[in-house]
Amino acid sequence: MAGSRIEVRVQCFGPARRLAGDEWLSVQLGEPATVADALAALAQRGDDFAALLKQCAVALGDEIVRRTYPLKAGDEIALLPPVAGG
């Protein structure tokens, strides 16, 4: 329905958590919404965060999802910046 909005919660990992200053963020998105829309909303937090978002993978549950993946109300996505294990 045009004009309706959904809330998506965002869990930040690694350097994204440090830049966000918090583990959890939330964004309000107009429907229909995708991962790309959530990232665009998050990019409003600042240039450094926006730059990091471009290098983040996004997970929903235990799956990595693409920018085009549709989001629905109540979804919780994870921001996964470039990884460095070992």
Place this chain on the structure above:
Amino acid sequence: MIQMHDINQPRIQDTPLSLDALLTGSERDDCGALAVFAGTVRNHHEGKPVAHLVYTAHAALADKMIRGIEQEIAAKHGVPVCRVVHRIGALAIGESAILAVVRAPHRAEAFAALRAVVDAVKHRVPIWKEEFYTDGSSAFVTGCCIAEDAAQPHEDDAGHDHRHHDHGHQHA
């Protein structure tokens, strides 16, 4: 191909890693090679003295991805046992951050699979390393982008087998 004994052991652990635990039940009469890798915390990085490290992970996804990488490498190299565990939390200098074991009929495929599985885990699994330096500052180690469709893939393109040159991967 992966042995069933280890199917339920977590690949991400917040307690000290044990090589004995990783090897328990992995013995194979048809294998003449056991290759073992431990990545240990080094006291320096790019010239700065390191006091300790903190590893964090997306544990559910990391556990699932490590299991998938174990199976992928085992199949690719034809080795019957391939297993990796990674530690998270605060680690002191000298502690093991990652342990990997491979059993194979002969050493050539054991060494090859071991190197491949460690590289894959370091480059593809959602784990982050924050270094705490002796001067009180800290920094996340620059990593590898794991988004297939990121707007600006890290360095060269994401999604292929990386060869890294500036990530401080030279420990061990």
